[in-house]
Amino acid sequence: MxxxxxxxxxxxxxxxWIVITITFIFMHAIPGGPFQREKAIPATIKANIEARYKLxxxxxxxxxxxxxxxxxxxxxxxxKYRGQTVNGIIAxxxxxxxxxxxxxxxxxxxxxxxxxxxxSIYQGRLPxxxxxxxxxxxxxxxxxxxxxxxxxxxxxxxxLLPAAMWGTPKHMIMPAIALAGLPTAFIARLTRSSMxxxxxxxxxxxxxxxxxxxxQIIWIHAVKNAIIPVITYAGPLLAYVLTGSxxxxxIFAIPGLGKHFVTSIYNRDYTVILGLTIFYSIILxxxxxxxxxxxxxxxxxxxxxxxxx
Amino acid sequence: MxxxxxxxxxxxxxxxxxxxxxxxxxxxxxxxxxxGEEMVLTYNVGTEPETMDPHLSTGLPEATIxxxxxxxxxxxxxxxxxxxxxxxxxxxxxDDLVYxxxxxxxxxxxxxxxxxxxxxxxxxxxxxxxxxxxDYAYMLYYIGGAEAYNSGEGTADDVxxxxxxxxxxxxxxxxxxxxxxxxxxxxxxxxxxQPAIEADAEGWHLSxxxxxxxxxxxxxxxxxxxxxxxxxxxxxxxxxxxxxxLFFTMIENESTELTMFETGxxxxxxxxxxxxxxxxxxxxxxxxxPEFGTYYYxxxxxxxxxxxxxxxxALTLAIDREAIVTNITxxxxxxAYAFVPSGIPEVDGMDFRANGGDYFAYDPxxxxxxxxxxxxxxxxxxxxVEILYNTSEMHKLIAEAIQEMWKQNLGIENVxxxxxxxxxxxNTRDEGDFMIARAGWIGDYLxxxxxxxxxxxxxxxxxSRFSNADYDRLLxxxxxxxxxxxxxxxxxxxxxxFMEEMPICPIYYYTLPMMIKDYVKGYMKAAVSGIDFKxxxxxx
Numbered sequence: 138m139x140x141x142x143x144x145x146x147x148x149x150x151x152x153x154w155i156v157i158t159i160t161f162i163f164m165h166a167i168p169g170g171p172f173q174r175e176k177a178i179p180a181t182i183k184a185n186i187e188a189r190y191k192l193x194x195x196x197x198x199x200x201x202x203x204x205x206x207x208x209x210x211x212x213x214x215x216x217k218y219r220g221q222t223v224n225g226i227i228a229x230x231x232x233x234x235x236x237x238x239x240x241x242x243x244x245x246x247x248x249x250x251x252x253x254x255x256x257s258i259y260q261g262r263l264p265x266x267x268x269x270x271x272x273x274x275x276x277x278x279x280x281x282x283x284x285x286x287x288x289x290x291x292x293x294x295x296x297l298l299p300a301a302m303w304g305t306p307k308h309m310i311m312p313a314i315a316l317a318g319l320p321t322a323f324i325a326r327l328t329r330s331s332m333x334x335x336x337x338x339x340x341x342x343x344x345x346x347x348x349x350x351x352x353q354i355i356w357i358h359a360v361k362n363a364i365i366p367v368i369t370y371a372g373p374l375l376a377y378v379l380t381g382s383x384x385x386x387x388i389f390a391i392p393g394l395g396k397h398f399v400t401s402i403y404n405r406d407y408t409v410i411l412g413l414t415i416f417y418s419i420i421l422x423x424x425x426x427x428x429x430x431x432x433x434x435x436x437x438x439x440x441x442x443x444x445x446x
Numbered sequence: 447m448x449x450x451x452x453x454x455x456x457x458x459x460x461x462x463x464x465x466x467x468x469x470x471x472x473x474x475x476x477x478x479x480x481x482g483e484e485m486v487l488t489y490n491v492g493t494e495p496e497t498m499d500p501h502l503s504t505g506l507p508e509a510t511i512x513x514x515x516x517x518x519x520x521x522x523x524x525x526x527x528x529x530x531x532x533x534x535x536x537x538x539x540x541d542d543l544v545y546x547x548x549x550x551x552x553x554x555x556x557x558x559x560x561x562x563x564x565x566x567x568x569x570x571x572x573x574x575x576x577x578x579x580x581d582y583a584y585m586l587y588y589i590g591g592a593e594a595y596n597s598g599e600g601t602a603d604d605v606x607x608x609x610x611x612x613x614x615x616x617x618x619x620x621x622x623x624x625x626x627x628x629x630x631x632x633x634x635x636x637x638x639x640q641p642a643i644e645a646d647a648e649g650w651h652l653s654x655x656x657x658x659x660x661x662x663x664x665x666x667x668x669x670x671x672x673x674x675x676x677x678x679x680x681x682x683x684x685x686x687x688x689x690x691x692l693f694f695t696m697i698e699n700e701s702t703e704l705t706m707f708e709t710g711x712x713x714x715x716x717x718x719x720x721x722x723x724x725x726x727x728x729x730x731x732x733x734x735x736p737e738f739g740t741y742y743y744x745x746x747x748x749x750x751x752x753x754x755x756x757x758x759x760a761l762t763l764a765i766d767r768e769a770i771v772t773n774i775t776x777x778x779x780x781x782a783y784a785f786v787p788s789g790i791p792e793v794d795g796m797d798f799r800a801n802g803g804d805y806f807a808y809d810p811x812x813x814x815x816x817x818x819x820x821x822x823x824x825x826x827x828x829x830x831v832e833i834l835y836n837t838s839e840m841h842k843l844i845a846e847a848i849q850e851m852w853k854q855n856l857g858i859e860n861v862x863x864x865x866x867x868x869x870x871x872x873n874t875r876d877e878g879d880f881m882i883a884r885a886g887w888i889g890d891y892l893x894x895x896x897x898x899x900x901x902x903x904x905x906x907x908x909x910s911r912f913s914n915a916d917y918d919r920l921l922x923x924x925x926x927x928x929x930x931x932x933x934x935x936x937x938x939x940x941x942x943x944f945m946e947e948m949p950i951c952p953i954y955y956y957t958l959p960m961m962i963k964d965y966v967k968g969y970m971k972a973a974v975s976g977i978d979f980k981x982x983x984x985x986x
Contacts, residue, residue: 167869167870168869168870168873168874169868169869169870169872169873170869172581173869173872173873173876174504174581174872175872175885175886175887176504176887176907177876177906177907178581178584178906179584179906180906181593181596181597181598182579182580182581182583182584182596185576185577185578185579185583185596185597185598186579186581188576188579189577189579214648217496218494218496218497219496219497219499219502220497220498220499220502220648220649220651220652221497221649221652225652233670285701288702288705289705292705292709293705293708293709296709299711300702300705300706300709300711301697301699301702301705301706301711302670302671302672302695302697302706302711303670303671304670304672387698387699387702388699388701388702389702390671390695390696390697390698390699390702391671392494392670392671392696403867403868403869404869405869
């Protein structure tokens with residue numbers, strides 16, 4: 138186990154270094170820069186700015202400098218939001234995205250798995266058709282349409298919830314549902330098909346023949362075996378929803394992190410682009426590691442080993 | 447002793463004002479014991495501020511926020527003209543070069559500390575510090591020695607702004623600058639509270655606790671996409687401030703903004719989604735303000751066939767601008783037949799634009815004739831030209847309409863459209879690697895100069911690569927003229943030369959559509975600045 142974790146750690150550092158390097162190269166390859174404006178600024182002022190942010194140095198020096206700062210945990214200053222640091226932006230905005238993401242994730246897992254199980258038990262009957270009907274809608278309706286519809290009815294027409302902004306639990310409901318739509322539907326379908334596979338196995342019939350109660354067969358024997366594909370999907374899903382969504386944050390005016398993933402590229406805000414890429418990579422890698430650990434808990438046949446033998 | 451008296455006076459008058467409103471908001475706490483009685487207004491400023499440091503910021507949303515919490519020597523009135531603000535009087539020397547400002551008695555910051563002429567001197571020099579690297583440092587280049595200091599060739603001591611005593615500020619300009627008093631209202635000229643900057647030079651403006659202003663309001667909180675302001679009881683004109691509380695939200699999505707306006711969660715929007723305008727016009731809450739800017743196409747005059755003046759004129763005359771503003775943009779924009787928009791008053795009281803008139807009209811026949819003179823009768827043999835715009839649905843629709851008009855009116859078949867992402871597009875424009883490019887320009891201060899000086903040969907904003915010796919000479923000369931009548935005459939001459947050469951094709955003058963609840967009164971919107979809530983109130 139220890140050998141396994143050490144190896145994973147090494148892989149993680151390697152992966153992050155590769156991510157930084159590739160992002161750095163691509164980012165500087167796109168034309169334009171952080172201080173290019175429609176209103177051109179005088180050359181001397183531009184020189185002042187570039188000197189201040191060390192953009193006047195050769196690229197390889199900027200790269201080495203940046204790597205050094207990352208090792209020290211400093212992601213640098215934002216070029217667009219002057220006075221703010223990338224660490225500051227993440228510290229301020231990640232908690233918002235985290236709250237919303239966690240709620241979204243919980244809805245997707247609970248409702249998705251629940252609906253999938255019910256659909257598989259009642260295969261070919263009404264609950265199955267209903268689940269499949271709604272999950273088809275969930276998969277095909279994008280979050281911004283779902284969000285706009287929710288806002289129109291729940292807020293504009295019926296006045297039940299505040300239309301947008303952040304701060305109280307009431308503000309979380311609509312964006313969480315809008316975000317959860319697709320993953321819930323996907324998990325429901327995943328659970329259903331995986332459950333159907335398991336339910337048709339011989340040992341299910343054995344359990345039934347042995348006289349075990351139906352709920353015990355389903356919950357202890359079937360679900361535990363059927364859950365593995367959902368766990369595989371849950372890792373990247375959690376990483377995705379925790380770091381915020383540009384579109385949903387935009388519609389509901391949520392001060393989360395998702396906006397910066399997109400606007401930093403428009404702004405050529407180099408440090409923010411890199412900082413967020415690193416941040417996202419770390420979350421993704423850590424969650425994938427947790428997924429691997431979760432496998433061993435669910436299925437004892439899976440073992441984590443440090444070296445292939 | 448005198449200061450103390452004034453302080454007390456200010457305090458009592460502020461106290462009187464608040465008791466007059468029947469609220470307890472002078473503590474600035476969110477204690478809603480008497481809800482419904484407070485006069486609260488919510489405005490959506492439309493985005494997170496890029497920075498709250500007035501010297502570093504460049505955008506209109508930031509300017510609008512700062513307008514509520516800061517004040518310069520002057521403040522713009524509804525005609526965009528400067529009224530004396532922190533300055534009680536100003537004395538201008540015979541040669542129009544030396545400005546001596548007397549500050550009002552007993553000026554204090556929002557935290558009660560005295561505000562002196564030295565604060566102005568230090569603040570302006572800070573703006574120019576090359577280490578600070580402020581984008582808008584050039585707004586101060588009118589001051590003697592300013593440009594030299596900012597470009598590293600001079601020192602801060604050479605900058606000719608000096609606090610003669612606590613209340614007297616003397617400024618010596620490089621050249622007569624008739625709009626200098628307007629510039630004094632601009633955010634780069636705001637005084638800043640030095641102790642806050644000394645304590646944390648980078649981050650002092652990131653939190654409501656350390657933002658110390660001197661304007662009609664003071665910021666009490668800034669979190670989760672929302673700012674909260676209460677009247678600044680230390681403001682010298684606190685009596686004029688009526689609102690009890692002011693909120694600024696930062697909703698970027700225009701549809702969400704409109705929904706929140708319609709559900710009553712915000713009272714004033716920062717813009718309106720274009721397609722909704724015809725419907726909203728019937729509500730009576732839609733206001734279309736003129737904006738001091740022009741939407742235009744740049745011709746890259748070094749690229750054939752655009753190097754031919756007749757081609758440029760033909761293309762310009764063949765565009766039906768009325769059709770564009772009524773069918774496409776729909777935001778009350780005005781068709782542009784010149785470059786400088788209206789809004790600038792001249793000495794005779796007339797508007798600069800009215801005096802200058804239109805330079806051309808929509809005239810397809812004339813356009814055809816010009817194109818024939820250029821050697822392309824009926825569009826025959828006209829080479830492929832490309833219109834470049836930054837990726838946006840609106841720019842695309844306009845470009846498509848113009849493509850069609852050139853085809854219909856001139857017989858030009860091969861016009862292609864290219865869109866690029868914003869940063870790439872700016873880069874392409876700078877490098878001159880285009881034929882025709884969409885552009886927009888918003889004036890910085892209320893003077894034709896802010897539209898005309900950009901077209902100097904090799905100027906940083908001169909993307910058309912236009913070059914005219916007479917134009918360059920006039921630009922240099924006009925800087926030295928201090929007779930306003932003669933100066934404006936020269937501005938008209940400049941625009942005459944420019945429009946005769948037609949290196950750009952004006953399309954329309956920008957407007958700013960906003961939704962404002964009918965119970966919101968007393969606000970002020972000047973063409974070159976954001977909406978001012980100093981004297982706003984609510985009357986339900």
